[in-house]
Amino acid sequence: MNGYVEAGYLAVLGGLGGYSALLLGKSKKLKKSLLPVKTKNDRDESRPL
Amino acid sequence: MESKRYKRVRRAAGIASLLSVAVTVILGLWVTPPDVVQGQLVRLIYVHPPVAWVAYLAYGVTSIASILYLWKRTRNLRWDLLAVSSAEVGVIFTGLTLITGSIWGRPAWGVWWTWDARLTTTALLFVLYLGYLALRRVPADSHQRAVRSAIAGLIAFIDVPIVHQSVVWWRTLHQGATVLNPSLSPKIHGEMATTLLIGFISFTFVYIWMLMQRYQIADLEQRVLDVELEQLIKERRNEPGVGSSQIESTEDVDNADQPSKV
Amino acid sequence: MWRDALLVAGKDLRIELRSRITINQILPFAFIVLIVFAFALDTSPDTLKEVAPGLFWLAVLFSSILGVDRAVAIERNDSAGEGLLVYGVDPGGIFLGKAASVFVQLFLLEIVLILGMVVLYGPKIGGWLLIVLSAVFATLGISAAGVLYSQLASGSKAKQTLLPLLLVPVASPVLLAATKSWQDAFAGTSSLGDPWLRLLIVFAVVYLALGSVFYSSILEG
Incomplete structure (x- = not known):
C-alpha cells in the first residue's frame, strides 16, 4: 500500500504479540516454580496448592 | 490455583481475540476500499481508535478497582491485583496508540508529532x-502497597480531565485547531463502519484476554512469595535454638499476605 | 484539623529557619536553573523575554521537587511522623500543614526568583494582580500535589528518582496554566476572568481536598 499503513498494523500486531508472548512465558515460569515446592523440609502437607 | 471456569473464560477470550483480530486485519487491509480523501491511509482507522479506546477502558477499570480497594467494605487484595493488571495492559495500549498515531500523522500532517x-x-x-507502575515496584507489605497505589491510580485518573482541558486551551486559545480539519476526516459508511466496529470488538477481546492472563500472573506471584516465606519459616523452625515466639510473629506477616482465591 | 495544620506548618517552618536548607540550597538551585536556561537558548534577548514565564515556572517546579521531598523527609528522622500520629494530630491537618509550609517557602522563593528573572531575562511585567493571584494558586496546587506524592513515594529507596516521575506529569497542567496566565498578564491582556487562573484554582482545590481525605490512609496504610 504505502508503507505507513503496513507499519501501523505491524506495530500493533507486533506490540500486542510481543506482550502476549511475555505474559505467556511469565505465567509458565511461575507455574513451574510453584510445582516442586515439596522439598525435604516439608512436614505439613495440608497446604492447598 | 485458578478455577476451571476462569481458565475456560480466558481461553475463550484468547480464541475470540485471535479470530477477531485476524478478521479486522483482513477486512482493514484488503476488503475495505481506500478512502476518497485519505486514500490507503484510512485503513489505519480500523486499528488506531480501537487501540486508544482500550487504553481508556483499561485506566477506567484500574480506577474502579482502586476505589473498590480503598472502600473498606469491599476491600480485598484481588482489586489491587486487578488494578495493576489493567494499568499495565493500559500502558501497552497507550504506547501503541502513540505509535500508530505518529505513523498516521507523518503522511497525513507531514510530521511525526504535532502538539495537538x-x-x-x-x-x-x-x-x-x-509512574503508577513504577510506584508499585516499591517494596512494601501488600496492604500498604495496595493502598498507596490505589490512591496514586485514582489521582492519576482525576488528573486526566484537568490535563486534557489545559492542553485543549493551550492549543486553541492561541491558534486554530489545524489538525481537526473536517475535510481531512474520512466519511464513514457501509463496510467501513462494520470493519471499525469489528476492530473495536476485537481489541476489547484482546484486552480481556490480556487482563485475565496478567491477573493470573499477579496472583501466582503472590503465591510464590507465600510459598517462599513458608519455606523460610520451616527452615527456621528446623534450626536448633529458635524460639517459637519468633516464628509466631513471622506467621502473622504471612497471614496478612494471604493471596486471594480466584 | 485547621489548628493541627497551623501547628505542623509552624513546626516545619521553624525547622526550616534553623536548617536554612531552602535558602542555602534550593534557592541557589532555582537561580542556576534560570541561568542555564539562558545558556541553552543562547541569550537572544527577544527569545528570553518571550519564554521568561515558562522558564520561571519550570524553575519553580524543579525546586518544588526538592522542597516537598524535604518536607516529608523530616518526619522520617527518628520516626517523628509516627510520633505526630501518636499525639493525636489529625492526618489531614498534617497534610495541610506540610502543604502550607511548602507553600510559604516556595512563595518566598518565587518573590526572589522573579527579581532574578527581571534582571536576567528582562521581560516587561504588568498586570500585577493576575500575576500574584496565579502565583498563589499555582504554588498551592504544586505544594498540595507535591506533598501528597512525596508521601506516596516515601519509604522507597528509589524515592529521589520516583518523585519527579510521579509529580511532573501530574503538575504539568499547573506549569502550563501558570505560564499562560503570566504571559497574558505580561501582554497586558489580563483580566481576572482568565481561564488559566480558573484552571489553577480548580487544580489547587482538587489536590488540597484529595490530600486531606487520603493522607490518613497513606500514613496508616
Whole structure:
C-alpha cells in the first residue's frame, strides 16, 4: 500500500504479540516454580496448592 | 490455583481475540476500499481508535478497582491485583496508540508529532501510568502497597480531565485547531463502519484476554512469595535454638499476605 | 484539623529557619536553573523575554521537587511522623500543614526568583494582580500535589528518582496554566476572568481536598 499503513498494523500486531508472548512465558515460569515446592523440609502437607 | 471456569473464560477470550483480530486485519487491509480523501491511509482507522479506546477502558477499570480497594467494605487484595493488571495492559495500549498515531500523522500532517491536544494528553497519560507502575515496584507489605497505589491510580485518573482541558486551551486559545480539519476526516459508511466496529470488538477481546492472563500472573506471584516465606519459616523452625515466639510473629506477616482465591 | 495544620506548618517552618536548607540550597538551585536556561537558548534577548514565564515556572517546579521531598523527609528522622500520629494530630491537618509550609517557602522563593528573572531575562511585567493571584494558586496546587506524592513515594529507596516521575506529569497542567496566565498578564491582556487562573484554582482545590481525605490512609496504610 504505502508503507505507513503496513507499519501501523505491524506495530500493533507486533506490540500486542510481543506482550502476549511475555505474559505467556511469565505465567509458565511461575507455574513451574510453584510445582516442586515439596522439598525435604516439608512436614505439613495440608497446604492447598 | 485458578478455577476451571476462569481458565475456560480466558481461553475463550484468547480464541475470540485471535479470530477477531485476524478478521479486522483482513477486512482493514484488503476488503475495505481506500478512502476518497485519505486514500490507503484510512485503513489505519480500523486499528488506531480501537487501540486508544482500550487504553481508556483499561485506566477506567484500574480506577474502579482502586476505589473498590480503598472502600473498606469491599476491600480485598484481588482489586489491587486487578488494578495493576489493567494499568499495565493500559500502558501497552497507550504506547501503541502513540505509535500508530505518529505513523498516521507523518503522511497525513507531514510530521511525526504535532502538539495537538489529544496527542499531548495521551503522551502525558502514558507517563502518568508509567509512574503508577513504577510506584508499585516499591517494596512494601501488600496492604500498604495496595493502598498507596490505589490512591496514586485514582489521582492519576482525576488528573486526566484537568490535563486534557489545559492542553485543549493551550492549543486553541492561541491558534486554530489545524489538525481537526473536517475535510481531512474520512466519511464513514457501509463496510467501513462494520470493519471499525469489528476492530473495536476485537481489541476489547484482546484486552480481556490480556487482563485475565496478567491477573493470573499477579496472583501466582503472590503465591510464590507465600510459598517462599513458608519455606523460610520451616527452615527456621528446623534450626536448633529458635524460639517459637519468633516464628509466631513471622506467621502473622504471612497471614496478612494471604493471596486471594480466584 | 485547621489548628493541627497551623501547628505542623509552624513546626516545619521553624525547622526550616534553623536548617536554612531552602535558602542555602534550593534557592541557589532555582537561580542556576534560570541561568542555564539562558545558556541553552543562547541569550537572544527577544527569545528570553518571550519564554521568561515558562522558564520561571519550570524553575519553580524543579525546586518544588526538592522542597516537598524535604518536607516529608523530616518526619522520617527518628520516626517523628509516627510520633505526630501518636499525639493525636489529625492526618489531614498534617497534610495541610506540610502543604502550607511548602507553600510559604516556595512563595518566598518565587518573590526572589522573579527579581532574578527581571534582571536576567528582562521581560516587561504588568498586570500585577493576575500575576500574584496565579502565583498563589499555582504554588498551592504544586505544594498540595507535591506533598501528597512525596508521601506516596516515601519509604522507597528509589524515592529521589520516583518523585519527579510521579509529580511532573501530574503538575504539568499547573506549569502550563501558570505560564499562560503570566504571559497574558505580561501582554497586558489580563483580566481576572482568565481561564488559566480558573484552571489553577480548580487544580489547587482538587489536590488540597484529595490530600486531606487520603493522607490518613497513606500514613496508616
